[in-house]
Amino acid sequence: xxxxxxxxxxxxxxxxxxxxxxxxxxxxxxxxxxxxxxxxxxxxxxxxxxxxxxxxxxxxxxxxxxxxxxxxxxxxxxxxxxxxxxxxxxxxxxxxxxxxxxxxxxxxxxxxxxxxxxxxxxxxxxxxxxxxxxxxxxxxxxxxxxxxxxxxxxxxxxxxxxxxxxxxxxxxxxxxxxxxxxxxxxxxxxxxxxxxxxxxxxxxxxxxxxxxxxxxxxxxxxxxxxxxxxxxxxxxxxxxxxxxxxxxxxxxxxxxxxxxxxxxxxxxxxxxxxxxxxxxxxxxxxxxxxxxxxxxxxxxxxxxxxxxxxxxxxxxxxxxxxxxxxxxxxxxxxxxxxxxxxxxxxxxxxxxxxxxxxxxxxxxxxxxxxxxxxxxxxxxxxxxxxxxxxxxxxxxxxxxxxxxxxxxxxxxxxx
Amino acid sequence: xxxxxxxxxxxxxxxxxxxxxxxxxxxxxxxxxxxxxxxxxxxxxxxxxxxxxxxxxxxxxxxxxxxxxxxxxxxxxxxxxxxxxxxxxxxxxxxxxxxxxxxxxxxxxxxxxxxxxxxxxxxxxxxxxxxxxxxxxxxxxxxxxxxxxxxxxxxxxxxxxxxxxxxxxxxxxxxxxxxxxxxxxxxxxxxxxxxxxxxxxxxxxxxxxxxxxxxxxxxxxxxxxxxxxxxxxxxxxxxxxxxxxxxxxxxxxxxxxxxxxxxxxxxxxxxxxxxxxxxxxxxxxxxxxxxxxxxxxxxxxxxxxxxxxxxxxxxxxxxxxxxxxxxxxxxxxxxxxxxxxxxxxxxxxxxxxxxxxxxxxxxxxxxxxxxxxxxxxxxxxxxxxxxxxxxxxxxxxxxxxxxxxxxxxxxxxxxxxxxxxxxxxxxxxxxxxxxxxxxxxxxxxxxxxxxxxxxxxxxxxx
Numbered sequence: 001x002x003x004x005x006x007x008x009x010x011x012x013x014x015x016x017x018x019x020x021x022x023x024x025x026x027x028x029x030x031x032x033x034x035x036x037x038x039x040x041x042x043x044x045x046x047x048x049x050x051x052x053x054x055x056x057x058x059x060x061x062x063x064x065x066x067x068x069x070x071x072x073x074x075x076x077x078x079x080x081x082x083x084x085x086x087x088x089x090x091x092x093x094x095x096x097x098x099x100x101x102x103x104x105x106x107x108x109x110x111x112x113x114x115x116x117x118x119x120x121x122x123x124x125x126x127x128x129x130x131x132x133x134x135x136x137x138x139x140x141x142x143x144x145x146x147x148x149x150x151x152x153x154x155x156x157x158x159x160x161x162x163x164x165x166x167x168x169x170x171x172x173x174x175x176x177x178x179x180x181x182x183x184x185x186x187x188x189x190x191x192x193x194x195x196x197x198x199x200x201x202x203x204x205x206x207x208x209x210x211x212x213x214x215x216x217x218x219x220x221x222x223x224x225x226x227x228x229x230x231x232x233x234x235x236x237x238x239x240x241x242x243x244x245x246x247x248x249x250x251x252x253x254x255x256x257x258x259x260x261x262x263x264x265x266x267x268x269x270x271x272x273x274x275x276x277x278x279x280x281x282x283x284x285x286x287x288x289x290x291x292x293x294x295x296x297x298x299x300x301x302x303x304x305x306x307x308x309x310x311x312x313x314x315x316x317x318x319x320x321x322x323x324x325x326x327x328x329x330x331x332x333x334x335x336x337x338x339x340x341x342x343x344x345x346x347x348x349x350x351x352x353x354x355x356x357x358x359x360x361x362x363x364x365x366x367x368x369x370x371x372x373x374x375x376x377x378x379x380x381x382x383x384x385x386x387x388x389x390x391x392x393x394x395x396x397x398x399x400x401x402x403x404x405x406x407x408x409x410x411x412x413x414x415x
Numbered sequence: 416x417x418x419x420x421x422x423x424x425x426x427x428x429x430x431x432x433x434x435x436x437x438x439x440x441x442x443x444x445x446x447x448x449x450x451x452x453x454x455x456x457x458x459x460x461x462x463x464x465x466x467x468x469x470x471x472x473x474x475x476x477x478x479x480x481x482x483x484x485x486x487x488x489x490x491x492x493x494x495x496x497x498x499x500x501x502x503x504x505x506x507x508x509x510x511x512x513x514x515x516x517x518x519x520x521x522x523x524x525x526x527x528x529x530x531x532x533x534x535x536x537x538x539x540x541x542x543x544x545x546x547x548x549x550x551x552x553x554x555x556x557x558x559x560x561x562x563x564x565x566x567x568x569x570x571x572x573x574x575x576x577x578x579x580x581x582x583x584x585x586x587x588x589x590x591x592x593x594x595x596x597x598x599x600x601x602x603x604x605x606x607x608x609x610x611x612x613x614x615x616x617x618x619x620x621x622x623x624x625x626x627x628x629x630x631x632x633x634x635x636x637x638x639x640x641x642x643x644x645x646x647x648x649x650x651x652x653x654x655x656x657x658x659x660x661x662x663x664x665x666x667x668x669x670x671x672x673x674x675x676x677x678x679x680x681x682x683x684x685x686x687x688x689x690x691x692x693x694x695x696x697x698x699x700x701x702x703x704x705x706x707x708x709x710x711x712x713x714x715x716x717x718x719x720x721x722x723x724x725x726x727x728x729x730x731x732x733x734x735x736x737x738x739x740x741x742x743x744x745x746x747x748x749x750x751x752x753x754x755x756x757x758x759x760x761x762x763x764x765x766x767x768x769x770x771x772x773x774x775x776x777x778x779x780x781x782x783x784x785x786x787x788x789x790x791x792x793x794x795x796x797x798x799x800x801x802x803x804x805x806x807x808x809x810x811x812x813x814x815x816x817x818x819x820x821x822x823x824x825x826x827x828x829x830x831x832x833x834x835x836x837x838x839x840x841x842x843x844x845x846x847x848x849x850x851x852x853x854x855x856x857x858x859x860x861x862x863x864x865x866x867x868x869x870x871x872x873x874x875x876x877x
């Protein structure tokens with residue numbers, strides 16, 4: 001995509017914000033937006049659209065001029081300049097697809113993947129290892145250093161934090177590098193990420209045992225032709241076995257069952273299996289009483305510690321009631337009395353799962369967009385399972401697989 | 416010159432001209448460049464602009480877009496320095512290696528050494544074979560540059576029993592000697608603050624406001640400080656808000672104590688802090704400690720300062736507290752949209768920044784429920800903090816102003832005051848995001864016990 005030219009609109013809002021608007025959709029569910037905080041602006045991309053230049057909301061034009069030309073080309077930089085000076089209100093201008101635009105898109109997409117990747121046992125969508133992804137994000141942040149300044153208000157300018165938090169993945173990545181023939185595309189990606197991490201750590205003055213190992217390993221010539229088992233560094237330890245299905249309540253008469261809405265926005269990543277069928281309910285009659293049982297399939301990596309996840313139940317458009325959930329092996333379950341008329345056999349039950357305090361509230365249905373996201377990551381994982389072409393461009397925007405995707409795809413033995 | 420030629424008129428982005436000139440210098444600049452070959456952001460900010468381009472001397476180079484002639488001049492300035500920059504890069508590599516060998520880890524090497532490397536390059540050219548000793552002395556020199564202005568030195572100074580007792584007496588005298596005249600009406604001061612804020616936050620950037628000067632001359636900041644001592648009410652146009660806006664956790668600010676220790680995780684409200692705690696924050700957060708007064712001087716002046724209105728000597732800084740208070744009571748981080756009296760252009764600017772932040776937080780799956788939730792735990796507490804944004808805002812603001820007071824750095828005009836007020840607003844946002852991240856990490860970490868989210872940044876203690 002480098003070199004292509006796309007038209008964008010540059011416009012000035014009432015509050016003085018300058019916007020760079022692309023053809024991509026504007027309002028979409030939160031889980032279809034990749035965003036990046038950069039010097040003086042926020043960049044955004046619709047993850048479901050074809051690759052293209054980012055949208056930008058520029059609140060400090062002076063600081064943004066440091067990178068605008070390098071992301072969009074100098075015509076857009078000039079258009080932003082004239083809009084900010086009040087010389088024009090809205091202009092249409094051609095943007096170049098530059099290497100920095102590709103790098104920024106990849107970094108934004110990586111941050112998106114770290115938060116919204118719809119890992120699911122039920123759907124067969126593999127999880128990404130957070131540490132492997134985190135180190136690649138550190139490398140990408142370093143490669144996109146032109147986007148950031150040292151004003152301290154850009155949370156995404158966090159190379160040092162990313163390296164410190166995720167350095168546990170350094171050893172397996174070094175091992176993987178040693179086990180991969182240098183001529184392959186994967187080897188080139190590994191090389192690039194590890195060298196960037198090393199360079200970034202050196203620039204920021206970081207030091208640790210793992211980083212010293214990295215430095216000495218990069219200084220040694222790579223032993224060719226001693227392939228170890230490439231899967232070894234990334235053997236998964238999750239013995240995932242669904243224990244759902246056994247009834248909570250002995251006896252009782254089944255009235256109805258159904259599935260709820262799995263709105264990813266309402267709980268943090270890593271708790272609930274992302275499948276639409278992960279959230280389900282069963283209504284039973286026990287004598288004159290009615291009860292609802294809720295089952296929510298846990299995320300592959302869900303913490304065992306007590307997390308106050310809750311279900312929200314709404315019967316026949318009545319009030320929304322909370323049902324607290326507790327963890328049983330691989331499902332969260334909860335139970336509550338149900339206020340149903342005696343003859344009601346087809347209650348209309350809406351069920352959601354949420355984390356209290358986190359939940360922004362119920363949103364639009366969004367099932368179609370979630371399906372699109374699943375289709376996207378399935379395509380990506382399928383690509384990641386193929387050998388990376390050795391001649392693939394180094395900075396190929398979002399299209400090339402991340403190391404975490406390749407690692408997930410090549411260790412896919414359990415499924 | 417590898418600038419892509421694009422017919423967009425004659426003027427070109429200065430950053431692009433710098434990038435082109437830099438790349439044309441060729442190899443040997445890797446340690447000052449990013450992975451793609453562009454100069455590091457800090458190379459531009461700390462070396463190229465201030466030491467080579469020097470827009471102060473060349474006003475025609477002080478703009479974001481350059482006409483062909485100035486562009487050529489800038490290009491020439493950088494190219495002329497090519498040799499010195501290559502030597503600078505080599506010195507930087509050497510200093511980084513030396514620093515690692517000496518086990519120095521504090522600070523960012525670029526911030527610490529870039530300027531020194533440029534000086535070394537001018538004086539010595541490229542590092543010679545025997546440059547190791549010089550490099551060692553530079554690294555040690557930079558590491559010791561604080562000249563004993565450390566938290567440890569403060570601790571030693573204040574643990575001396577005689578010293579401690581003397582300071583307690585002085586604090587007692589200073590506190591009793593405060594001017595407690597009944598506070599004049601603060602309404603006029605608050606109205607002027609509104610005018611300044613209206614002028615500051617405008618779309619066209621900060622305009623200078625004569626009201627700022629009037630406030631400083633009338634001593635309106637000191638007036639607010641005395642209002643705190645006498646527990647005035649209704650200062651902010653709302654009866655539910657105390658005059659102190661959380662600057663103290665009590666009804667009235669207490670007489671400061673000397674203190675013996677501090678921890679960032681448990682720091683009380685600014686005006687409840689001990690002498691030790693106030694100076695601890697200055698010493699552990701300062702980048703250029705060598706410019707601070709020595710520890711005995713710091714302590715001596717803090718005695719008087721802590722007994723002054725708002726714990727600040729300088730009137731412009733006290734006026735900034737008043738401006739910050741007036742700004743903070745009209746902030747709406749959760750976007751609830753409840754109308755508040757006296758919102759100005761500055762409020763609109765900061766609130767629009769919060770809206771943008773909220774949108775980013777939703778896209779990053781780092782939300783807090785906008786409505787109170789009794790089951791919400793730590794996250795609900797963070798949302799609650801956003802419902803009373805003045806507390807976090809005033810804490811941050813006071814620390815920044817106190818740091819300026821210690822360094823004798825008043826705020827000369829409304830624009831510099833606005834730069835501080837706006838910067839504090841951004842810091843409060845960063846703090847919020849860091850706390851949400853930390854709270855979510857605690858939830859996800861299966862092994863870690865659920866801890867409270869204190870100062871999420873980094874907590875240090877002494």
